[in-house]
Amino acid sequence: MAVSHLPRTSGRLAIIAGAGALPHHVAEAARRQGEDPFIIALSREADADWSGFDHATLAIGDFAAISKAFAAEGIDRVVLSGAVRRRPDWRDIRPTLKTLAKVPSVLRTLVSGGDDAVLRMAMDLIEASGARVIGAHEVVPGLLADIGPIGEHTSTDDDLRDIEAGIAAANALGTLDVGQGAVAIGGRVVALEGAEGTDAMLARVAELKADGRVSSRRRGVLVKLCKPQQDERADLPSIGPSTVAGAEAAGLAGIAVEAGRALVLERPAVIETANRSGLFVLGIERNARERPR
Amino acid sequence: MAVSHLPRTSGRLAIIAGAGALPHHVAEAARRQGEDPFIIALSREADADWSGFDHATLAIGDFAAISKAFAAEGIDRVVLSGAVRRRPDWRDIRPTLKTLAKVPSVLRTLVSGGDDAVLRMAMDLIEASGARVIGAHEVVPGLLADIGPIGEHTSTDDDLRDIEAGIAAANALGTLDVGQGAVAIGGRVVALEGAEGTDAMLARVAELKADGRVSSRRRGVLVKLCKPQQDERADLPSIGPSTVAGAEAAGLAGIAVEAGRALVLERPAVIETANRSGLFVLGIERNARERPR
Numbered sequence: 048m049a050v051s052h053l054p055r056t057s058g059r060l061a062i063i064a065g066a067g068a069l070p071h072h073v074a075e076a077a078r079r080q081g082e083d084p085f086i087i088a089l090s091r092e093a094d095a096d097w098s099g100f101d102h103a104t105l106a107i108g109d110f111a112a113i114s115k116a117f118a119a120e121g122i123d124r125v126v127l128s129g130a131v132r133r134r135p136d137w138r139d140i141r142p143t144l145k146t147l148a149k150v151p152s153v154l155r156t157l158v159s160g161g162d163d164a165v166l167r168m169a170m171d172l173i174e175a176s177g178a179r180v181i182g183a184h185e186v187v188p189g190l191l192a193d194i195g196p197i198g199e200h201t202s203t204d205d206d207l208r209d210i211e212a213g214i215a216a217a218n219a220l221g222t223l224d225v226g227q228g229a230v231a232i233g234g235r236v237v238a239l240e241g242a243e244g245t246d247a248m249l250a251r252v253a254e255l256k257a258d259g260r261v262s263s264r265r266r267g268v269l270v271k272l273c274k275p276q277q278d279e280r281a282d283l284p285s286i287g288p289s290t291v292a293g294a295e296a297a298g299l300a301g302i303a304v305e306a307g308r309a310l311v312l313e314r315p316a317v318i319e320t321a322n323r324s325g326l327f328v329l330g331i332e333r334n335a336r337e338r339p340r
Numbered sequence: 341m342a343v344s345h346l347p348r349t350s351g352r353l354a355i356i357a358g359a360g361a362l363p364h365h366v367a368e369a370a371r372r373q374g375e376d377p378f379i380i381a382l383s384r385e386a387d388a389d390w391s392g393f394d395h396a397t398l399a400i401g402d403f404a405a406i407s408k409a410f411a412a413e414g415i416d417r418v419v420l421s422g423a424v425r426r427r428p429d430w431r432d433i434r435p436t437l438k439t440l441a442k443v444p445s446v447l448r449t450l451v452s453g454g455d456d457a458v459l460r461m462a463m464d465l466i467e468a469s470g471a472r473v474i475g476a477h478e479v480v481p482g483l484l485a486d487i488g489p490i491g492e493h494t495s496t497d498d499d500l501r502d503i504e505a506g507i508a509a510a511n512a513l514g515t516l517d518v519g520q521g522a523v524a525i526g527g528r529v530v531a532l533e534g535a536e537g538t539d540a541m542l543a544r545v546a547e548l549k550a551d552g553r554v555s556s557r558r559r560g561v562l563v564k565l566c567k568p569q570q571d572e573r574a575d576l577p578s579i580g581p582s583t584v585a586g587a588e589a590a591g592l593a594g595i596a597v598e599a600g601r602a603l604v605l606e607r608p609a610v611i612e613t614a615n616r617s618g619l620f621v622l623g624i625e626r627n628a629r630e631r632p633r
Binding site for chain 2: 255
């Protein structure tokens with residue numbers, strides 16, 4: 048996917064911020080690009096200190112208040128960033144009549160949708176109110192993983208077998224809209240990421256090795272892929288320095304992420320952590336049968 | 341699959357016993373069928389008290405000693421039962437020259453095989469020494485799940501959506517030889533079973549609900565299926581009273597297992613626990629689109 052830096056527009060950029068380090072990172076990077084981002088921190092999710100930015104704290108389902116903030120601040124572009132751990136319940140959703148008329152599937156989606164369906168619904172609701180939803184990587188250049196090694200270490204032929212096993216599992220999970228990550232050790236997938244997230248999955252792998260239920264003689268690889276059908280404007284898989292630290296604690300040899308469809312947060316710290324711990328971090332193509340260089 | 345009770349033979353039955361309650365249960369049931377089973381308790385795996393049975397404790401990879409025991413005891417049928425948590429490393433394997441000649445793929449399998457490949461290899465090695473490998477359900481009648489409810493509660497239409505989501509995920513995992521279980525809540529798969537096992541996955545779901553990362557307003561279903569390509573003589577998915585207790589602790593509505601290809605251990609206790617906690621336990625067909633009755 049080509050990453051084009053968007054032309055400056057007359058309107059203001061909003062960042063709807065969930066949990067984790069990503070939203071603050073995106074906001075700071077956007078400021079360095081000359082933007083003056085307005086932050087909508089999601090209550091019960093956003094955990095960064097937003098005192099240095101214009102911001103409002105709103106409930107995730109309160110589209111009426113979010114639309115009002117968009118109008119008051121002249122928002123024309125919106126980035127969704129960070130994790131939303133608590134899925135909105137239909138009782139929490141306050142759509143406007145205008146957005147609800149445009150998005151009749153909203154209730155059905157909230158009742159039965161996977162993460163992708165909920166995200167698409169949120170994006171439809173936002174766009175129904177007039178702003179455009181764009182990806183964080185369209186605001187912050189250099190956020191996407193490139194193909195090849197990130198850092199000084201690279202994978203061995205043994206790791207390649209784990210990468211392939213992890214790709215097969217992550218693809219199957221992604222097609223089912225279940226998750227994005229898997230850990231393979233010795234060519235065998237030992238852990239699959241569900242709602243618990245990558246950090247918890249890596250902690251589980253560390254426990255499995257400590258218990259002897261997975262051989263600690265073999266290292267293994269974390270693979271994170273974008274779901275095949277995923278809207279790239281939201282919820283791209285991401286890794287950061289804590290992911291590298293979790294992989295090191297699990298005794299893994301490295302991390303493989305989908306080039307062009309995964310975010311590398313705090314890249315200098317990722318590289319520094321990976322180099323120090325001897326782990327590789329590799330951008331891969333989903334269907335690559337050749338070893339990336 | 342038709343379950344035929346095997347005709348009595350002149351030889352003795354051996355049970356190669358891994359971890360958990362299943363092997364002892366099978367041994368006692370076999371004795372009730374008039375067998376005098378000889379137990380090979382796997383060192384570092386078997387955790388039951390085998391003092392009431394003729395038994396030997398041997399290392400999982402020590403096929404030379406296992407073959408010798410077969411010959412000394414006149415073993416003609418072997419049941420593999422219980423979990424093998426620690427996969428044998430190639431350094432632990434001591435095949436005989438005779439078995440190794442018949443099973444040239446042994447080293448390759450140990451290096452790269454999934455659970456199924458390792459099991460098939462173990463069965464090939466055993467059969468190369470002259471005994472026949474049979475399923476636990478061929479010795480113990482009534483061990484397989486039947487189709488329909490086991491216990492007094494049954495599933496609702498809401499549960500059916502979770503069952504279908506769980507079947508799709510468990511099928512995908514099984515095809516990849518990764519695992520047999522998944523938990524779906526509100527139509528969405530939230531946890532997938534890897535090397536950690538069902539009990540640990542259920543504990544994770546309980547945590548996800550306690551954290552609010554998964555809504556605790558919806559209940560959910562545990563689905564366990566046999567892997568599509570699985571040899572039914574070994575490692576059929578199983579549930580027991582502790583599975584029901586774990587599902588109850590995770591706030592689930594019930595458990596669905598594959599009829600004819602999953603074991604229900606201690607069935608009276610499973611029924612009693614399920615009835616008391618209000619959970620359904622249901623035997624399902626893998627591809628059933630109709631609601632089982």
